[in-house]
Amino acid sequence: xxxxxxxxxxxxxxxxxxxxxxxxxxxxxxxxxxxxxxxxxxxxxxxxxxxxxxxxxxxxxxxxxxxxxxxxxxxxxxxxxxxxxxxxxxxxxxxxxxxxxxxxxxxxxxxxxxxxxxxxxxxxxxxxxxxxxxxxxxxxxxxxxxxxxxxxxxxxxxxxxxxxxxxxxxxxxxxxxxxxxxxxxxxxxxxxxxxxxxxxxxxxxxxxxxxxxxxxxxxxxxxxxxxxxxxxxxxxxxxxxxxxxxxxxxxxxxxxxxxxxxxxxxxxxxxxxxxxxxxxxxxxxxxxxxxxxxxxxxxxxxxxxxxxxxxxxxxxxxxxxxxxxxxxxxxxxxxxxxxxxxxxxxxxxxxxxxxxxxxxxxxxxxxxxxxxxxxxxxxxxxxxxxxxxxxxxxxxxxxxxxxxxxxxxxxxxxxxxxxxxxxxxxxxxxxxxxxxxxxxxxxxxxxxxxxxxxxxxxxxxx
Ligand SMILES: Cc1cc2nc3c(=O)[nH]c(=O)nc-3n(C[C@H](O)[C@H](O)[C@H](O)COP(=O)(O)OP(=O)(O)OC[C@H]3O[C@@H](n4cnc5c(N)ncnc54)[C@H](O)[C@@H]3O)c2cc1C
Numbered sequence: 001x002x003x004x005x006x007x008x009x010x011x012x013x014x015x016x017x018x019x020x021x022x023x024x025x026x027x028x029x030x031x032x033x034x035x036x037x038x039x040x041x042x043x044x045x046x047x048x049x050x051x052x053x054x055x056x057x058x059x060x061x062x063x064x065x066x067x068x069x070x071x072x073x074x075x076x077x078x079x080x081x082x083x084x085x086x087x088x089x090x091x092x093x094x095x096x097x098x099x100x101x102x103x104x105x106x107x108x109x110x111x112x113x114x115x116x117x118x119x120x121x122x123x124x125x126x127x128x129x130x131x132x133x134x135x136x137x138x139x140x141x142x143x144x145x146x147x148x149x150x151x152x153x154x155x156x157x158x159x160x161x162x163x164x165x166x167x168x169x170x171x172x173x174x175x176x177x178x179x180x181x182x183x184x185x186x187x188x189x190x191x192x193x194x195x196x197x198x199x200x201x202x203x204x205x206x207x208x209x210x211x212x213x214x215x216x217x218x219x220x221x222x223x224x225x226x227x228x229x230x231x232x233x234x235x236x237x238x239x240x241x242x243x244x245x246x247x248x249x250x251x252x253x254x255x256x257x258x259x260x261x262x263x264x265x266x267x268x269x270x271x272x273x274x275x276x277x278x279x280x281x282x283x284x285x286x287x288x289x290x291x292x293x294x295x296x297x298x299x300x301x302x303x304x305x306x307x308x309x310x311x312x313x314x315x316x317x318x319x320x321x322x323x324x325x326x327x328x329x330x331x332x333x334x335x336x337x338x339x340x341x342x343x344x345x346x347x348x349x350x351x352x353x354x355x356x357x358x359x360x361x362x363x364x365x366x367x368x369x370x371x372x373x374x375x376x377x378x379x380x381x382x383x384x385x386x387x388x389x390x391x392x393x394x395x396x397x398x399x400x401x402x403x404x405x406x407x408x409x410x411x412x413x414x415x416x417x418x419x420x421x422x423x424x425x426x427x428x429x430x431x432x433x434x435x436x437x438x439x440x441x442x443x444x445x446x447x448x449x450x451x452x453x454x455x456x457x458x459x460x461x462x
Pocket of ligand 1: 012041042043051140311321
């Protein structure tokens with residue numbers, strides 16, 4: 001077995017791993033990047049980018065289908081599924097291609113191909129060809145789709161986000177299991193492209209929403225558009241000549257069954273840490289096999305082992321993976337003197353239509369006795385109505401004592417932009433009055449945000 005010694009070994013050439021590597025490199029350290037799968041990152045290959053490309057096509061189909069509202073008739077709209085998927089793949093390949101090029105441009109001696117596993121606190125074996133001894137290790141091994149029973153027994157008929165973009169044709173009938181972020185985004189896009197989509201969920205929770213009022217509005221609107229079987233119990237999924245037969249029991253204990261061509265399983269993602277043999281590090285692991293971990297330093301326990309990106313299961317989002325990669329790379333070089341980083345204000349966006357977004361403190365993290373809440377409905381908001389997209393609700397939370405903005409949840413048109421404005425304001429710790437002193441143009445959806453801020457200001461003063 002080949003032996004190599006480096007300052008920092010990085011497991012995973014995804015967003016977190018690449019960021020960690022480049023920080024180590026800039027700090028003058030020697031580094032090896034170990035990757036067991038294809039280069040290009042989850043985000044670009046099978047995550048953020050192809051999903052948004054599919055959604056972009058679905059949005060176009062949806063807009064055309066609703067042109068009547070504006071007095072425009074469009075006859076005979078055809079969705080060419082093969083061409084839709086072909087564009088998704090070719091644009092996706094372009095995005096991922098840049099990352100592959102950059103990664104392959106790294107000197108060959110700084111890259112290893114194979115599965116890394118710990119054989120000591122900072123010693124790794126990569127497949128059975130190389131032993132790496134490092135001063136510090138960054139684990140940036142990402143996450144994988146979780147496939148629960150009974151779907152793990154019919155894997156040939158199941159697709160996850162890892163496979164969906166490789167489909168050559170759109171299926172006719174799809175069951176989407178899970179109404180989390182990925183299930184909602186992909187399922188709504190398929191439905192808008194003309195696929196019969198039925199969603200299944202054990203709960204009535206949509207994406208990351210927690211605020212009961214925003215959740216209720218989102219549920220009403222999305223259930224109006226999409227076929228959702230919520231609070232159901234899937235009792236079996238069997239293979240038949242037509243594809244997969246789903247059997248489920250609804251909340252009133254009535255049994256149902258329906259056949260689908262494919263089942264899209266979107267029941268969450270699991271950190272890729274099970275195969276790392278973390279036991280060899282001596283780290284204490286919890287019941288889920290996760291080590292004790294500090295989000296400010298990314299350090300595991302007190303060892304020179306740093307965990308970044310989806311593998312940490314902290315905030316499995318692209319910008320957080322990039323941040324954690326940089327923090328991990330920096331601290332891997334500085335160990336044992338570590339820098340504690342204040343993390344950014346949490347921000348999450350779901351690219352459904354209308355969009356779901358949240359920033360700052362979550363509703364279930366608030367001390368409701370010390371919090372005031374401002375609300376705006378988009379049902380009659382001027383610009384939203386102009387665009388024919390007047391649906392949704394936004395709620396902003398502020399500290400009653402001083403009016404400082406704390407958090408927000410929203411469901412409505414173009415919320416990706418309002419969520420950013422509010423995340424920035426919350427991170428700046430500004431008050432409701434300071435936010436209201438900012439300019440608001442007319443007519444824009446941000447005027448809806450101003451209505452919610454005014455509502456909040458009124459409640460704070462009364
Ligand atoms: C469908 C979908 C849509 C998404 N949309 C968004 C979005 O809109 N916005 C957003 O912010 N986030 C989104 N995400 C999440 C985002 O893609 C992830 O948070 C991010 O890509 C995680 O990066 P990472 O570096 O942690 O992991 P990855 O990019 O997955 O990198 C981990 C790498 O480690 C490798 N690896 C694993 N184990 C080993 C081992 N033992 N040895 C060697 N190599 C190993 C893997 O092969 C992989 O290449 C989406 C995800 C999905 C699946």
